[in-house]
Amino acid sequence: MDIKKSVDDTNYLQYVKNAAPKSPLLKECVMAFIAGGLICVLGEALDDLGKCILGFGEEGADSFRTTVLIFLGAIFTGFGVYDLLGRVAGAGSIVPITGFANSVVAPALEFKWEGYVLGVGAKLFTIAGPVLVYGISSSVIAGVIYYIIKVL
Amino acid sequence: MGSQIGKRTIKFKNPPNITAAYSVAGRKEKEGPFGQSFDLTFDDEHWGEKTYEQAERKIYLKAVESVIERANLKPDDISFLFGGDLLNQIIASGFAAREVGIPFFGLYGACSTMAESAILGSMAVDGGFARYVVCATSSHFATAERQFRNPLELGTPKTPSAQNTVSASGAVLLTSDRGRYPAATHATAGRVIDLGATDVNNMGAAMAPAAVETIICHLEDTGRGDNYYDVILTGDLGTFGTSLFHKLADDSQHDFSAVHQDCGSLIYGGDEKMNCGGSGCGCGASMLCGHFYKELVQERIKRLLFVATGALHSPTSALQGESIPCIAHAISIEMGYGG
Numbered sequence: 001m002d003i004k005k006s007v008d009d010t011n012y013l014q015y016v017k018n019a020a021p022k023s024p025l026l027k028e029c030v031m032a033f034i035a036g037g038l039i040c041v042l043g044e045a046l047d048d049l050g051k052c053i054l055g056f057g058e059e060g061a062d063s064f065r066t067t068v069l070i071f072l073g074a075i076f077t078g079f080g081v082y083d084l085l086g087r088v089a090g091a092g093s094i095v096p097i098t099g100f101a102n103s104v105v106a107p108a109l110e111f112k113w114e115g116y117v118l119g120v121g122a123k124l125f126t127i128a129g130p131v132l133v134y135g136i137s138s139s140v141i142a143g144v145i146y147y148i149i150k151v152l
Numbered sequence: 153m154g155s156q157i158g159k160r161t162i163k164f165k166n167p168p169n170i171t172a173a174y175s176v177a178g179r180k181e182k183e184g185p186f187g188q189s190f191d192l193t194f195d196d197e198h199w200g201e202k203t204y205e206q207a208e209r210k211i212y213l214k215a216v217e218s219v220i221e222r223a224n225l226k227p228d229d230i231s232f233l234f235g236g237d238l239l240n241q242i243i244a245s246g247f248a249a250r251e252v253g254i255p256f257f258g259l260y261g262a263c264s265t266m267a268e269s270a271i272l273g274s275m276a277v278d279g280g281f282a283r284y285v286v287c288a289t290s291s292h293f294a295t296a297e298r299q300f301r302n303p304l305e306l307g308t309p310k311t312p313s314a315q316n317t318v319s320a321s322g323a324v325l326l327t328s329d330r331g332r333y334p335a336a337t338h339a340t341a342g343r344v345i346d347l348g349a350t351d352v353n354n355m356g357a358a359m360a361p362a363a364v365e366t367i368i369c370h371l372e373d374t375g376r377g378d379n380y381y382d383v384i385l386t387g388d389l390g391t392f393g394t395s396l397f398h399k400l401a402d403d404s405q406h407d408f409s410a411v412h413q414d415c416g417s418l419i420y421g422g423d424e425k426m427n428c429g430g431s432g433c434g435c436g437a438s439m440l441c442g443h444f445y446k447e448l449v450q451e452r453i454k455r456l457l458f459v460a461t462g463a464l465h466s467p468t469s470a471l472q473g474e475s476i477p478c479i480a481h482a483i484s485i486e487m488g489y490g491g
Contacts, residue, residue, distance in 0.1 A: 012347050012361070012400075013347065013348055013349065015396075015399070016349065016354070016357040016396065019392075019395070019396070020312075020313050020354060020357065020392060021312035021313050021392055021427075021428070022312060023309075023311070023312055028309075077305050077307075080305060082305065082307045083304070083305050083306060083307045083308075085307060086306070086307020086308055086309060087307070087309050087310070089307075090309045093307050094307060094308060099307060102305070102306065102307045103306060105305070106302070106303035106304070106305040106306040106307075107303045107306075109303070109304075109305055110298060110303040110304060110305070111303075113202065113203045126303075127302065127303070127306060
């Protein structure tokens with residue numbers, strides 16, 4: 001039989017696209033909103049803790065909050081819990097800085113058997129690398145544009 | 153020696169007997185509805201080894217050693233080992249073959265490797281080149297995730313059409329010795345079919361056309377009807393792939409709904425966490441060597457067509473935007489054939 005012909009007649013790829021199981025978008029958005037929101041609330045709380053109680057000042061509290069969140073993201077990845085959270089929370093736990101920590105620690109854990117240089121060292125930024133490259137590049141471009149506008 | 157019938161089907165003259173089969177599976181597979189049918193299970197993905205790759209080598213080795221033992225033979229009695237796995241340079245099989253010391257033909261047919269190995273093994277036996285051969289494949293969730301997808305602890309959700317790589321292995325022992333055993337009677341080699349599917353998280357859609365094409369060709373070549381087989385067993389189409397399989401069969405005026413079963417859809421019993429079910433060489437291999445081999449021996453199933461499907465892409469080809477070429481090999485295993 002000529003499967004190609006029989007499939008062309010029925011437009012297989014289009015059919016697959018329509019029939020494929022879909023992500024429950026609304027549910028995922030709600031879960032991401034709740035989980036991401038809770039992480040941000042935690043961040044705000046840490047900010048207040050740093051500013052009002054520990055007396056780190058504005059900038060000190062910023063660093064304190066970021067450091068604690070990254071630490072938590074990393075430690076929960078290490079305990080093997082963050083991926084379980086990610087399965088439920090989706091983008092809610094990927095987008096905040098804890099997700100960034102997860103994306104660095106996960107390959108670090110996984111590639112330790114290949115050694116600390118060519119394993120952990122080389123693979124550490126396989127997930128986070130593109131974010132860094134394009135994040136930093138676009139901030140440079142934005143900086144240049146800002147500078148030109150200021151000069152004009 | 154066998155002969156070629158029809159377009160691309162082999163008819164074995166003296167169908168090689170499968171005198172023993174052995175399956176090894178992990179914890180998630182053990183917890184599934186077929187958990188009891190696996191001959192050996194392990195609970196921890198590492199299975200006492202330092203790396204996941206070593207763990208996969210161990211499940212491959214266990215399957216090979218145990219199938220030989222089960223047939224009351226020694227590794228020295230085996231002429232050839234045919235097999236492969238999903239890892240780059242098929243390191244699970246190659247390293248396991250180093251341990252047993254059997255002359256080794258390393259094969260890569262992605263998830264179709266079990267059927268591919270069994271076909272080549274049967275040809276070697278029926279051709280008179282070997283008295284005993286072993287055919288084995290394996291896959292491991294953690295090694296496949298590392299190679300094809302993301303690190304295990306990365307917190308990204310799975311696509312609903314994705315499948316879970318099965319941590320398992322299966323091995324069969326084929327021989328020219330006579331006796332009443334399930335025997336490999338016919339085999340149809342697969343063509344590489346590519347309909348342009350590019351989504352690596354939807355393997356079922358890429359592989360279903362290859363399965364249908366090979367099965368229909370097999371039935372035409374052998375002159376057998378849609379319901380000749382008690383079971384047409386596909387390897388790892390998954391639940392979505394299975395629905396596409398039936399649609400494509402229907403489009404070609406065939407109906408396999410009464411006889412078709414899919415190892416990928418069966419192995420986890422529809423567990424939602426596994427999305428569309430199981431995948432990997434070990435999925436079809438462990439189900440064939442576990443549950444279905446026992447059914448054949450006890451003659452609850454007499455005619456089985458094992459169709460393992462494989463996706464022949466790589467992470468590199470996928471990144472370069474290439475579509476996913478797929479293959480399906482079919483081997484007919486029958487009990488009491490011609491006798």
